[in-house]
Amino acid sequence: MRTLAEVGEKAAIDTILRRLDSSVVVGPGDDAAAIRVRKKLIVASTDIVSRVSHLPEVMTPKDIGWFVSAINFSDIAAMGARPLGILLSFCLPGNYLLNDLENIMEGAQECALSIGTEILGGDTKEGTDLVIAGSALGEVDEENILLRQGAKHGDLLAVTGTIGLASAGYVAAMNGYDSPEAINALIRPIPRIREGIALSASGAVTSAIDITDGLAYSIHELSNKSGVHFKINWDDIPIRSEVSSIAVDMKTSLDDMVLYYGGDYELLFTIRPHMVNRLRTVLRDRFSIIGQAEGHENVLMRGEEVLHLESRGYEHFKR
Amino acid sequence: MRTLAEVGEKAAIDTILRRLDSSVVVGPGDDAAAIRVRKKLIVASTDIVSRVSHLPEVMTPKDIGWFVSAINFSDIAAMGARPLGILLSFCLPGNYLLNDLENIMEGAQECALSIGTEILGGDTKEGTDLVIAGSALGEVDEENILLRQGAKHGDLLAVTGTIGLASAGYVAAMNGYDSPEAINALIRPIPRIREGIALSASGAVTSAIDITDGLAYSIHELSNKSGVHFKINWDDIPIRSEVSSIAVDMKTSLDDMVLYYGGDYELLFTIRPHMVNRLRTVLRDRFSIIGQAEGHENVLMRGEEVLHLESRGYEHFKR
Numbered sequence: 018m019r020t021l022a023e024v025g026e027k028a029a030i031d032t033i034l035r036r037l038d039s040s041v042v043v044g045p046g047d048d049a050a051a052i053r054v055r056k057k058l059i060v061a062s063t064d065i066v067s068r069v070s071h072l073p074e075v076m077t078p079k080d081i082g083w084f085v086s087a088i089n090f091s092d093i094a095a096m097g098a099r100p101l102g103i104l105l106s107f108c109l110p111g112n113y114l115l116n117d118l119e120n121i122m123e124g125a126q127e128c129a130l131s132i133g134t135e136i137l138g139g140d141t142k143e144g145t146d147l148v149i150a151g152s153a154l155g156e157v158d159e160e161n162i163l164l165r166q167g168a169k170h171g172d173l174l175a176v177t178g179t180i181g182l183a184s185a186g187y188v189a190a191m192n193g194y195d196s197p198e199a200i201n202a203l204i205r206p207i208p209r210i211r212e213g214i215a216l217s218a219s220g221a222v223t224s225a226i227d228i229t230d231g232l233a234y235s236i237h238e239l240s241n242k243s244g245v246h247f248k249i250n251w252d253d254i255p256i257r258s259e260v261s262s263i264a265v266d267m268k269t270s271l272d273d274m275v276l277y278y279g280g281d282y283e284l285l286f287t288i289r290p291h292m293v294n295r296l297r298t299v300l301r302d303r304f305s306i307i308g309q310a311e312g313h314e315n316v317l318m319r320g321e322e323v324l325h326l327e328s329r330g331y332e333h334f335k336r
Numbered sequence: 337m338r339t340l341a342e343v344g345e346k347a348a349i350d351t352i353l354r355r356l357d358s359s360v361v362v363g364p365g366d367d368a369a370a371i372r373v374r375k376k377l378i379v380a381s382t383d384i385v386s387r388v389s390h391l392p393e394v395m396t397p398k399d400i401g402w403f404v405s406a407i408n409f410s411d412i413a414a415m416g417a418r419p420l421g422i423l424l425s426f427c428l429p430g431n432y433l434l435n436d437l438e439n440i441m442e443g444a445q446e447c448a449l450s451i452g453t454e455i456l457g458g459d460t461k462e463g464t465d466l467v468i469a470g471s472a473l474g475e476v477d478e479e480n481i482l483l484r485q486g487a488k489h490g491d492l493l494a495v496t497g498t499i500g501l502a503s504a505g506y507v508a509a510m511n512g513y514d515s516p517e518a519i520n521a522l523i524r525p526i527p528r529i530r531e532g533i534a535l536s537a538s539g540a541v542t543s544a545i546d547i548t549d550g551l552a553y554s555i556h557e558l559s560n561k562s563g564v565h566f567k568i569n570w571d572d573i574p575i576r577s578e579v580s581s582i583a584v585d586m587k588t589s590l591d592d593m594v595l596y597y598g599g600d601y602e603l604l605f606t607i608r609p610h611m612v613n614r615l616r617t618v619l620r621d622r623f624s625i626i627g628q629a630e631g632h633e634n635v636l637m638r639g640e641e642v643l644h645l646e647s648r649g650y651e652h653f654k655r
Contacts (some may be wrong), residue, residue: 059378061456065425067463106384106469107457108427137380140469144386147429150459150469195566 058102058162060155062092062321064312068147073204075190078117079280082124083150088229089151090132090208091282095227097163097217098155100210102137103129105151108144120151132210136177159219163225168243168287174308176283177300180232181260181271183280188267199259213284215299221292230279232317234330239285240315249308249326251319276317277329341607352508373483377481379474381411387466392523395508397436400468401443407548408470409451411525414546416482416536417474419529421456422448422471427463440468440574451529480536487562487606491542493627495602496531499551500579500590502599507586515532518578525601532603533619540611549598553649558604559634568627568645570638595636596648 031250064085066072072081093100105125109118111183124138129135137154168174186203189196209227218220224243228235232254240246256275264271288296296304315326383404385391391400400446405422412419424444429438440453448454456473487493505522508515528546535541543562547554559565575594581588606629607615615623634645 053609059420059473061380061421061423061471062475063423063425063457063459063469065427065459065461065467065469066463067467069464070427097406098503102380104380104382104471106382106471108384108386108467109509131410138382140382140384142384142386143389144467145465146463146464148384148386148467148469150382150384150425150467150471152380152423152425152471154378154380154473296443 035304041158052231057156058159060093060096060098060157061152062089062150063137063150064089064092065148065150072147073074073187073190075200076176076204078120079124079127082121082126083128083205084124085149085151086125086128087206087208088282089153090134090205090210091130091227091229093153093155094209094213094234095163095225095284096155096157097161097213097222097225098157099130099214100129100134101156102135103151103153104138105136105149106140106142108142108146108148109146110147111143116180128208132208150315155215158200161220163217163286164223165224165239165242166227166244167224168239168245168310169223170289170310171290172245172247172310173290173293173306174236174239174247174249174285174287174304174310175304176228176255176285177209178207178281178283179255179257179260180228180281180283181256181278183282184274184278185260185263187278187280188269188274189263192267194267196259196263196264199263203280206280208282209284212300212335216284216286216296219292219296221288221296221300223237223287224284225287228279228281228283228285231277231330232281232285233276233326234279235285236315236326237328239287243287243310245310246312246315247308247314248311249317251317253305253307266296266331277327279330344596345436346390371560377477379412379415379417379476379481380471381408382465382469383408383411384470385467386505391466392506392509394519395523397439398443398446401445402439402447402524404440404445404468404470405444405447406525406527407531408472409447409453410525410548412472412474413528413532414482414544414603415474415476416480416532416534416541417476418533419448419451419453420473420475421454422470422472424455424468425459425461427461427465427467429466430462430548432466434646447527451527465610466605475537482532482536482541482605484545484558484561485563487513487558487564487629488542488608489564489629490609491564491606491629492570492609492612493555493558493566493604493606493623493629494625495547495551495622497526497600498529498574498576498579499547499596499600499601499602500575502601503593503597504579504582506597506599507588507593508582509585513561513582513586515560515578515582517593518582523597525599527601528603531619531622535603535605535615538611538618540607540613541607541617542606544603544605547598547600547602547604550596550649551600551604552595552645553598553647554604555634555645558606562606562629564629565631565634566627566645567630568634568636570636572624572626574626596646598649
């Protein structure tokens with residue numbers, strides 16, 4: 018009998034996935050499930066957080082609310098869907114303050130409103146520690162849905178926003194380092210809904226995922242699901258100077274923060290090469306091309322060096 | 337600053353509800369939320385359980401899986417909707433056995449399959465104690481949706497199945513009393529999906545709710561949402577002999593088990609009086625008429641006595 022600490026989060030999720038049928042259009046294993054309703058697809062996804070696993074002390078109840086909303090909607094964004102709302106359910110200890118619960122809801126609603134949607138319902142029960150589960154719903158035309166599979170040899174690999182700022186925020190928060198910008202990126206991630214819808218509508222995008230558990234892990238996930246491999250150019254990965262500064266000041270590996278930590282909730286996606294300009298007219302400079310689908314393994318080009326890209330990333334339960 | 341133990345679950349849920357907008361067709365406060373998609377409505381609901389609040393020791397992991405699925409689908413049934421699937425997310429301690437998680441999934445899937453639907457996806461994170469959140473989805477034609485509001489003066493009040501067996505099972509389980517039938521009702525509730533769809537399709541039903549927190553509480557809920565009051569006939573409430581036996585043997589109040597405990601997950605609904613026969617042709621003896629919408633308060637008729645029906649029911653957090 019193995020414990021979760023022995024096998025890790027991925028094996029636990031695999032255990033769940035193996036149980037699942039697939040009469041739905043997109044079943045488990047992608048960012049969200051999709052169910053056909055007339056010609057539109059409804060997409061639905063769930064993410065759960067607990068005080069012990071996810072929520073650093075630096076987060077206020079309002080931050081926690083925003084965070085839970087944001088990470089759930091991030092999955093909807095990764096499907097290229099328009100958000101329809103979110104369900105939130107809570108386990109709370111009996112001595113939890115009602116005022117703190119109100120603030121969590123306020124933060125969650127703030128995030129939902131920021132992307133033009135709302136909270137649909139919820140539930141509360143008593144538990145030993147704070148746990149919040151969200152389930153976000155979205156809708157998308159069937160021909161426009163973005164999946165983790167679909168990348169073709171030759172496609173360009175791109176990301177929205179910049180990479181590593183949330184990791185830098187984590188390092189800063191853990192060490193009492195003053196960097197409001199980085200800490201804000203950690204505790205207030207932006208679900209890339211507008212970008213996801215634009216990617217989906219462009220017809221230029223062949224696969225997509227949100228970067229939850231680190232850039233390297235997400236690249237391997239697109240690679241596995243699509244059956245292609247990627248060559249990444251380190252110099253093309255968009256990294257803010259704040260990230261490099263924190264790496265130096267905190268004596269932390271910049272590579273690790275950019276490649277193997279998570280929390281950025283940006284979108285990673287592949288583009289048909291001849292359609293990059295069409296995407297550029299819509300998203301302007303809100304994305305960066307960091308590599309291309311080619312070769313037989315996932316590699317990182319760094320100057321003259323060709324490095325193997327490890328598939329590790331942040332994983333719960335594993336010690 | 338008030339704690340949840342001071343204000344109780346209902347106030348906690350109110351806190352959540354007050355935050356919510358209502359651009360959706362059915363927003364928070366009913367059994368599930370509904371969102372318009374073309375002409376069909378998608379309904380979505382969430383229920384969370386924790387080891388400490390919900391799951392008696394007598395439940396195996398497979399039972400727990402069934403239970404979580406069932407209570408989530410029960411809300412879909414109460415809307416008169418066809419189930420589209422369920423999302424499950426877990427917080428689990430690191431020393432939780434993978435095999436137990438597999439069994440939870442197996443039980444959850446068994447319940448979903450029993451009503452012709454499936455598990456859509458999930459998430460796992462580490463926590464201090466077992467917490468499981470479900471989010472069930474369903475679809476229903478807009479004109480057929482069943483809400484807690486809509487009961488009119490003169491409508492008949494009815495329930496599916498029988499009342500009190502789950503409460504009797506709880507009393508039995510807590511006291512080591514041998515009653516597999518009652519304990520099974522407690523830990524393996526049946527979501528009344530087929531009944532809900534039949535009620536919805538009949539056009540005879542004006543309001544509906546599932547009986548989660550006790551019959552009396554659910555009657556008051558229909559009363560409040562619909563703006564009518566009910567006269568209930570004690571002798572018409574369908575109660576199995578097993579429930580009476582357990583009440584006698586365990587020296588527990590039968591009234592409390594039938595009226596004020598919860599866990600039956602039957603449907604409580606109102607019927608246009610002239611359409612009862614239409615419903616009878618579809619559901620045969622699978623429902624019982626227990627009262628009627630009339631008068632100015634919710635009362636229980638017991639022989640010659642007219643008793644006030646208290647609005648109390650099972651409530652989390654409250655001590």
